[in-house]
Amino acid sequence: MSTVGSTTIAMQSKLDKLIQGDERAKKELIDLAYGRLLIVARKLLGSFVRLRVEEETAGVLSEAYFRLHSSLDDVKPQTVRQFMGLAALEIRRVLLDKIRQMEGRGKKKRPDRVSIDVSPGGPEHSAAGFDIP
DSSP states (O other): OOHHHHHHHHHHHHHHHHHTTOTHHHHHHHHHTHHHHHHHHHHHHHHOGGGTTTOOHHHHHHHHHHHHHHHHHHOOOSSHHHHHHHHHHHHHHHHHHHHHHHHOSOSSOOOSOOOTTSOTTOTTBOTTSOBOO
């Protein structure tokens, strides 16, 4: 049996224990999945061009570890695939938070009030984006 197959079986066993209420299984599951999570974090970090220089994969994964640990209190994945999806979601959230810390939520500040009389493109465009004659 391949290492990947035996790891998947071991992870499913930990998931089953977690579903049955064994709290120790949560940490054991995440520790067992560390190698796979490192690969996921590396791939996701590579897709965030702005962060590649400033962040390291291990740092991103360590932050995601705590989020994943908390998420497993609320969400009980039934399969290894669902668990890995949840882990990828938490890693992505860490990366998005890092981009927000670097750049803020946008370059332009949102106005306090928006008049309903003004279309989004200005007076020369309608709200649907078509030119007004």
